[in-house]
Amino acid sequence: MEISLKYLPGGRAAASGNMMAQSDLDLKETALKEDLKFYFMNPCEKYRARRQIPWKLALQILKILMVTTQLIFFGLSNQLVVSFKEENTVAFKHLFLKGYSGLDEDDYSCSIYTQQDAYDSIFYVINQYKQLKNISLGTLGYEHDGSGLKICKQQYKKGAMLPSNDTLNIDVSTETECIVLKPQELASKNAELKLNSSFFNLEFYRLIQVEISFKLKGIALQTIHARELPDCYAFQNTITFNNRAHSGKIKIYFDSDTDIQECKDWHILGSVLQKNSQYILVFDGFVILSCLASLILCTRSIVLALRLQKRFVNFFLEKYKRHVCHADRLEFINGWYVLVIISDVMTIIGSILKMEIKAKNLTSYDVCSILLGTSTLFVWVGVIRYLGYFQTYNVLILTMQASLPKVLRFCCCAGMIYLGYTFCGWIVLGPYHEKFEDLNTVAECLFSLVNGDDMFATFAQIQQKSTLVWLFSRLYLYSFISLFIYMILSLFIALITDSYDTIKKYQQSGFPVTDLHEFLKDCGNVCYRKEQASMPSICCCRRRQSDDNLILIN
Secondary structure (H helix, E strand, O other): OHHHHHHHHHHHHHHHHHHHHHHHHHHHHHHHHHHHHHHHHHHHHHHHHHHOOHHHHHHHHHHHHHHHHHHHHHHHHHHHHHHHHHHHHHHHHHHHOOOOOOOOOOOOOOOEOOOOOOOOHHHHHHHHHHHHHHOOOOOEEEEEOOOEEEEEEEEEEEEEEEHHHHHEEEEEEHHHHHHHEOOOHHHHHOOOHHOHHHHOOOOOOOOOEEEEEEEEEEEOHHOOOOOOOOEEEEEEEEEEEOOOOOOOOEEEEEEEEEEOOOOOOOOOOOOOHHHHHHHHHHHHHHHHHHHHHHHHHHHHHHHHHHHHHHHHHHHHHHHHOOOOOOOHHHHHOOOOHHHHHHHHHHHHHHHHHHHHHHHHOOOOOOHHHHHHHHHHHHHHOOOOHHOOHHHHHHHHHHHHHHHHHHHHHHHHHHHHHHHHHHHHHHHHHHHHHHHOHHHHHHHHHHHHHOOOOOOOOOHOOOOOOOOHHHHHHHHHHHHHHHHHHEEEEEEEEHHHHHHHHHHHHHHHHHHOOHHHHHHOOOOOOOOOOOOOOOOHHHHHHOOOHHHHHOOOOO
């Protein structure tokens, strides 16, 4: 009895400590459940629970309007740039290619078949370059850095060739000779001496190619009508007479590399253009600020979510003595916020480039268009997140999430068959069909066949020069179309349909319950239940109470 009395106060102290620890654990659990419940609420529920204004939602709506408007303005400006480049390229082909019909024959512009045509075409380029200012309709001029018309011929070294006797004696090493004709020289009498030199005596049996390159300057005035400052262009043109095959046909390639430069000295009467540029620069500045605010808010939300995840993992380990599964951990990583952050970063960089382009300090139109276009795509895709709060629209998101892993595995297997058909078609049908000339074209042709495009044209364009290849082409095309359209494509659709049916069943009977769902189920309707006051119209997206236990939407 004495022993019992001796140890009784200590026992009471231990019991009291256990009760305090249990009470503290219960308080931590209640607070954690409230924070988790609030985190997985939609913006309208958060407003009803704590009167927290959905700043991110309002900012995303504003950002969608601003980013889309910015993209439209830049797109209209970029169209002027691209159209000016393309129209000048077409004009150059008509100016410098003799007999150009207006349509390229294949991947080359035109072709010649006689020696006289080759000489005429080369001297035609020289003569047109000489008379450029008198014949051109555009705002073109010569380069002032001393460069002119550069003509280079590449050929095999000396040798002999007698096809009638099947005799060939040639050195396969090549040599290149070049000559430069400046605009001032072409206008003088000394030009005839250069044009009659031995350089232009071509030995076609060892000639590989003749390359003519020249640089021209131009100014785009059409941007003035769009209330923008004009750009100055530098066109590096190259005309190549390709005789590598020595087949009796010389292919003529025309390539124009365009570089946009800042006009060094310009004076435009009227201040409308400058005011318009200033307004657009101010608007771009507001876009950057809105994206920066969105970036900060979304980053803050991800950081808070990771802290909440850490609290939940530690509490679960402390109370239940086991680790949280990987799927529950991913519930805290909001993929939509990551998408918004990527979109904001791209918009900020693209807007800075756009401002520099508008100020004529940079000319990176392509890079800017890729950044702004992709960011706008992500912004509009991010709208699906808010549509996901409606159960009807949420089916699309859940179906995509459920079917994506199976679709990716299926595509890997189908891709092996697709690559096999691609290589086979290229090596067998490439010499006889223009749609199978290279691997990229073959892949595009087969993809169009899977979608049911150009089927008859693909069958009909096979050249019947080889009966064996023609028969093989029929077997090849029939087997590919039958396999991919009737089997692989049907299975692909079946995978998505199966995922959709699974989601519909889950919505009717309930989704699989994870540890996180089970943990929040006890919270039920206790957390944040207040009298419903008059809500703004934006809170019409209230979900049914029965939907709260279906799934945590991220």
